[in-house]
Amino acid sequence: xxxxxxxxxxxxxxxxxxxxxxxxxxxxxxxxxxxxxxxxxxxxxxxxxxxxxxxxxxxxxxxxxxxxxxxxxxxxxxxxxxxxxxxxxxxxxxxxxxxxxxxxxxxxxxxxxxxxxxxxxxxxxxxxxxxxxxxxxxxxxxxxxxxxxxxxxxxxxxxxxxxxxxxxxxxxxxxxxxxxxxxxxxxxxxxxxxxxxxxxxxxxxxxxxxxxxxxxxxxxxxxxxxxxxxxxxxxxxxxxxxxxxxxxxxxxxxxxxxxx
Amino acid sequence: xxxxxxxxxxxxxxxxxxxxxxxxxxxxxxxxxxxxxxxxxxxxxxxxxxxxxxxxxxxxxxxxxxxxxxxxxxxxxxxxxxxxxxxxxxxxxxxxxxxxxxxxxxxxxxxxxxxxxxxxxxxxxxxxxxxxxxxxxxxxxxxxxxxxxxxxxxxxxxxxxxxxxxxxxxxxxxxxxxxxxxxxxxxxxxxxxxxxxxxxxxxxxxxxxxxxxxxxxxxxxxxxxxxxxxxxxxxxxxxxxxxxxxxxxxxxxxxxxxxxxxxxxxxxxxxxxxxxxxxxxxxxxxxxxxxxxxxxxxxxxxxxxxxxxxxxxxxxxxxxxxxxxxxxxxxxxxxxxxxxxxxxxxxxxxxxxxxxxxxxxxxxxxxxxxxxxxxxxxxxxxxxxxxxxxxxxxxxxxxxxxxxxxxxxxxxxxxxxxxxxxx
Numbered sequence: 201x202x203x204x205x206x207x208x209x210x211x212x213x214x215x216x217x218x219x220x221x222x223x224x225x226x227x228x229x230x231x232x233x234x235x236x237x238x239x240x241x242x243x244x245x246x247x248x249x250x251x252x253x254x255x256x257x258x259x260x261x262x263x264x265x266x267x268x269x270x271x272x273x274x275x276x277x278x279x280x281x282x283x284x285x286x287x288x289x290x291x292x293x294x295x296x297x298x299x300x301x302x303x304x305x306x307x308x309x310x311x312x313x314x315x316x317x318x319x320x321x322x323x324x325x326x327x328x329x330x331x332x333x334x335x336x337x338x339x340x341x342x343x344x345x346x347x348x349x350x351x352x353x354x355x356x357x358x359x360x361x362x363x364x365x366x367x368x369x370x371x372x373x374x375x376x377x378x379x380x381x382x383x384x385x386x387x388x389x390x391x392x393x394x395x396x397x398x399x400x401x402x403x404x405x406x407x408x409x410x411x412x413x414x415x416x417x418x419x420x421x422x423x424x425x426x427x428x429x430x431x432x433x434x435x436x437x438x439x440x441x442x443x444x445x446x447x448x449x450x451x452x453x454x455x456x457x458x459x460x
Numbered sequence: 461x462x463x464x465x466x467x468x469x470x471x472x473x474x475x476x477x478x479x480x481x482x483x484x485x486x487x488x489x490x491x492x493x494x495x496x497x498x499x500x501x502x503x504x505x506x507x508x509x510x511x512x513x514x515x516x517x518x519x520x521x522x523x524x525x526x527x528x529x530x531x532x533x534x535x536x537x538x539x540x541x542x543x544x545x546x547x548x549x550x551x552x553x554x555x556x557x558x559x560x561x562x563x564x565x566x567x568x569x570x571x572x573x574x575x576x577x578x579x580x581x582x583x584x585x586x587x588x589x590x591x592x593x594x595x596x597x598x599x600x601x602x603x604x605x606x607x608x609x610x611x612x613x614x615x616x617x618x619x620x621x622x623x624x625x626x627x628x629x630x631x632x633x634x635x636x637x638x639x640x641x642x643x644x645x646x647x648x649x650x651x652x653x654x655x656x657x658x659x660x661x662x663x664x665x666x667x668x669x670x671x672x673x674x675x676x677x678x679x680x681x682x683x684x685x686x687x688x689x690x691x692x693x694x695x696x697x698x699x700x701x702x703x704x705x706x707x708x709x710x711x712x713x714x715x716x717x718x719x720x721x722x723x724x725x726x727x728x729x730x731x732x733x734x735x736x737x738x739x740x741x742x743x744x745x746x747x748x749x750x751x752x753x754x755x756x757x758x759x760x761x762x763x764x765x766x767x768x769x770x771x772x773x774x775x776x777x778x779x780x781x782x783x784x785x786x787x788x789x790x791x792x793x794x795x796x797x798x799x800x801x802x803x804x805x806x807x808x809x810x811x812x813x814x815x816x817x818x819x820x821x822x823x824x825x826x827x828x829x830x831x832x833x834x835x836x837x838x839x840x841x842x843x844x845x846x847x848x849x850x851x852x853x854x855x856x857x858x859x860x861x862x863x864x865x866x867x868x869x870x871x872x873x874x875x876x877x878x879x880x881x882x883x
Binding site: 228 | 546548629661710745782
């Protein structure tokens with residue numbers, strides 16, 4: 201049992217009155233889910249399994265319901281992260297005003313990429329969607345505190361300050377050592393048997409958990425443009441899916457021509 | 461037309477976060493007048509007469525939205541949407557951090573207008589500081605007797621709850637927001653029933669944007685006709701425009717609707733010296749670009765729609781001739797692909813696939829026909845989704861692809877002339 205796990209019952213007892221006040225704000229208990237998870241994350245640095253189970257018990261939900269909800273939101277971390285979370289805006293307004301250079305400098309200085317944590321556990325780095333501060337491009341957040349008008353030189357100064365402990369931003373709580381990547385990767389989930397193999401090879405799965413197999417686009421096209429036929433054998437589809445969409449479409453068109 | 465100061469009045473000059481400062485400038489006087497002297501129907505009438513339309517993106521007439529609430533059900537909710545995440549929009553962020561009492565007074569007036577006793581404000585998870593500022597303002601207002609039971613001795617009870625999200629663009633969609641507020645995944649709901657009939661906890665609910673509700677304060681103060689006298693025929697009043705991109709003085713500018721696109725660019729300091737305007741995205745990430753020939757159009761709901769775009773949330777992004785529109789299209793589509801909640805196949809799959817194709821175009825590894833294929837897929841996605849997110853993938857992409865076809869062709873090695881590949 202880790203130190204954090206050992207301390208969890210005491211933390212739960214401490215936070216329970218606060219949680220009950222949060223629950224009382226709403227007509228239905230479940231509405232307090234996000235605020236309560238925020239509360240636990242602030243104290244543990246991430247949303248631990250113990251926290252999710254405790255929240256489930258408080259709100260009369262199953263742990264799966266809590267985990268499903270937590271996994272929907274990008275600001276809930278289900279793995280430990282660094283003491284300083286640097287989130288650089290990759291929105292369009294920032295991107296045309298220097299964000300690529302800022303991001304390149306962050307990656308270079310930190311030695312990690314998007315969703316990575318440095319080996320010393322100090323920094324986690326993420327490139328995020330528009331942060332609603334487009335007039336001060338390039339913007340970023342450090343532990344959710346805004347940083348404006350970033351340039352590569354400003355990145356250097358900011359990282360030096362954070363490393364030296366002279367920055368005003370408070371470090372995040374860290375109760376467990378972070379791994380190199382905090383996002384829960386699908387191949388890992390497939391390997392541990394918690395997720396079915398459905399989206400192998402998709403490099404950038406979306407929030408849905410990344411279905412994104414080639415069959416999707418073909419199906420999409422058919423739903424609208426062609427008569428949908430669901431009779432094709434799975435084996436045939438598997439063969440088709442391994443090829444480029446373009447090839448499949450061209451083949452089908454060629455077949456249609458040949459048939460007439 | 462010059463910049464005006466209605467909601468933005470005092471911002472950057474005095475500390476409107478201070479309750480005493482806000483009240484000294486007439487703050488909460490409309491709230492007091494409403495509960496003491498007006499009926500909810502009067503507030504509703506003011507909203508209708510003013511011609512105020514939703515400032516969050518859809519532009520739906522506010523008064524009409526309220527009037528959809530069934531009259532026979534007494535439990536109803538007001539939810540203020542402060543999940544501002546439309547790319548290029550940063551007005552609600554400013555109002556929340558700089559004028560939290562104005563935001564709160566707008567919520568209170570809206571709640572009174574629909575006669576509800578529990579209002580919520582859903583604040584974007586990233587606005588942690590804004591949330592803390594608002595919660596402090598709310599506590600101050602509660603202690604001053606402005607929020608709670610029997611406000612101003614009027615017998616009217618009102619509770620306001622601030623709720624912080626946790627990172628999801630889709631929670632700005634009103635039914636996604638309601639699910640998130642109910643502690644669920646922020647997946648949009650099938651409509652109808654619309655929130656006015658079945659919203660939060662199944663009860664009739666109005667969801668209004670921060671800026672929309674805030675405008676109720678000056679509308680009640682100066683009169684609905686004052687607001688309706690400004691603007692164009694069907695776009696009344698003022699609007700905060702978030703100008704960013706390639707302008708010299710990006711920022712939030714409050715203007716009368718109907719100010720021309722050219723004037724807005726000038727208000728924001730114009731382009732950098734020696735640069736040429738290529739495009740403007742006038743209504744957030746979901747809107748199509750407009751171009752040079754649209755510069756003298758009035759910036760209002762109808763004119764933007766007529767030009768094939770929309771006014772949306774008032775995010776106004778300017779692009780000059782240094783812009784790589786292939787990279788810009790990739791950026792925009794990647795955003796929607798990333799933020800898709802995944803419920804609807806066209807949006808979940810289509811966005812991801814267009815992103816993949818655009819990624820290879822950005823690398824200069826396009827395949828002949830990619831441009832036509834993207835248009836076909838984007839067109840396929842539109843109209844087949846539960847919410848507007850899927851439909852938002854097409855407009856920007858299509859507008860720049862049709863306008864700058866050569867920029868895309870230059871990224872397809874076999875189709876491009878040798879000179880284009882070399883550059």
